[in-house]
Amino acid sequence: MTRAFNFCAGPAALPEEVLQQARDEMLDWQGRGLSVMEMSHRSEAFVGIAKQAEQDLRDLLGIGDDYAVLFMQGGASTQFASVPMNLAGPGDAVDYVNTGVWSRKAIAEGSRFADVAEVASSEADGYTHVPDPETWQLRSNARYVHVTPNETIGGLAYRSFPDTGDIPLVADWSSSILSEPVDVSRFGLIYAGAQKNIGPAGLTLVIVRRDLIGQAREGTPAMLDYAVYDKAESMYNTPPTYAWYLAGLVFQWIKRQGGLEGMAEKNARKAGKLYDFIDRSDFYANPVQPEFRSRMNVPFTLADDARNSDFLAGADERGLLNLKGHRSVGGMRASIYNAMPEAGVDALVEYMAEFEKEKG
């Protein structure tokens, strides 16, 4: 068996060790004679798996007891609606920073539920920087400020966050959660779809400060209400049990890699190699200002777009998969989340150099 290097933006590569453990436990989980997929979510065995996953996540991120960790469904896209429904009333002011495609989607959906203001934007320069927090036009009556720490499509990332005082900072962390240490206490709410850096699709993590729970507007569906999830320990209905179990295996794997410090070090090295190569080359380019470049998603273009399909075909042949850029920006994109080994980045750089030499 050969495993390809999968650069997909999501669902993304999972650590091979995790897949092997899942395979080994597939038919008979710890001598119980059944798969985790077949367990009642109320069983002692599954509740143990679920609690362990939550504890490991809390350890990794240093999440305090004043925060709830909710294992929800519907992806980050559902949170685009859940956040305003839970944290703001109809017509309440909510502030958003626009740094790319995912910010815009959050803004569009949020606008259906509250009075959204775009308080800063880097659209004018093609989303190649994060607007300086000093320039954000925050409203004092805003119920929260929404940011997208890592723009998966544009490959743009925040390096730091402002202190927004009493206004809770809300972050869509879908594509860079667990890639480096973060001070959770700076945020009111963090959410993330699982399929980039956490586990398989189907699970959505919400980390929310407890004082923000229980204020959902009238008419909020139970399945979107943080208070309902908190009270039921994320088992108000049948949760995506297998995805939850796999996320737990990923959390344990990250612990074995040296936790988030260990991940951050590896991720910086991987991204550094790729960007250094791109910057040294006259054939490949990345438009993002260096200090705001994502360490998870590296978009790049070829000097000649007519070579794109050639490049992708050659990559595919070598087992370098899913390098095609998002349809909205074109070019290429290498997503190099936690599970992408450094050898994958080395193989990509080697291929890029060869391609440039032959066809550039």
Ligand SMILES: *Cc1c(COP(=O)(O)O)cnc(C)c1O
């Ligand atoms: C992938 C992604 C989303 C959408 O996630 P779904 O789980 O598919 O809804 C939202 N925001 C960011 C930053 C993403 O990377």
